[in-house]
Amino acid sequence: MASLAFVEERVMxxxxxxxxxxxxxxxxxxxxxxxxxxxxxxxxxxxxxxSRCLQTYFALYKFYFFQKRLVDAERVVIAGLEESAxxxxxxxxxxxxARNRQxxxxxxNESSLFYLYTLKALAFIKLRLGFTIxxxxxxxxxxxLDPEDLSGASVIMDLAAGxxx
Numbered sequence: 001m002a003s004l005a006f007v008e009e010r011v012m013x014x015x016x017x018x019x020x021x022x023x024x025x026x027x028x029x030x031x032x033x034x035x036x037x038x039x040x041x042x043x044x045x046x047x048x049x050x051s052r053c054l055q056t057y058f059a060l061y062k063f064y065f066f067q068k069r070l071v072d073a074e075r076v077v078i079a080g081l082e083e084s085a086x087x088x089x090x091x092x093x094x095x096x097x098a099r100n101r102q103x104x105x106x107x108x109n110e111s112s113l114f115y116l117y118t119l120k121a122l123a124f125i126k127l128r129l130g131f132t133i134x135x136x137x138x139x140x141x142x143x144x145l146d147p148e149d150l151s152g153a154s155v156i157m158d159l160a161a162g163x164x165x
Contacts, residue, residue: 013055014110021046025059032063039063054084054114061121070129077122084118087111094119098141106145116142116151124156127163135160 028042047056057080064073085092126135
């Protein structure tokens with residue numbers, strides 16, 4: 001039982017997520033450094049258990065990113081953007097969202113903040129894939145959507161600026 005307590009304290013996810021999803025994610029994180037296929041199976045199981053839980057997208061795209069599976073990470077990021085937008089009641093397309101920025105409060109709740117953070121992740125993935133122009137386009141829209149930089153996108157903007165120089 002002591003090892004279970006250790007696993008449950010590995011990563012702090014949202015306090016609002018279902019306990020079983022959290023348990024699966026914690027086990028996946030614990031396995032990720034030694035058993036990538038087992039970890040992936042646990043991440044996918046957590047996502048299948050509750051596909052509305054945004055933390056399952058986060059954990060899975062981070063896992064793929066660190067495994068250098070950037071195309072898989074991008075796919076999960078896009079799905080996460082769609083789900084968080086659905087939960088927040090706004091369009092998932094960041095370009096459309098930026099055109100009507102005043103219509104939605106993107107700082108209103110956990111799911112809308114998740115959208116901003118995940119959009120930053122998409123920009124970073126695009127940058128790592130070598131799609132610098134796409135990354136910069138996303139970042140310029142993110143600047144409009146997140147003027148207070150709560151997502152921390154300014155760090156990725158600095159990286160993107162360094163790539164273009």
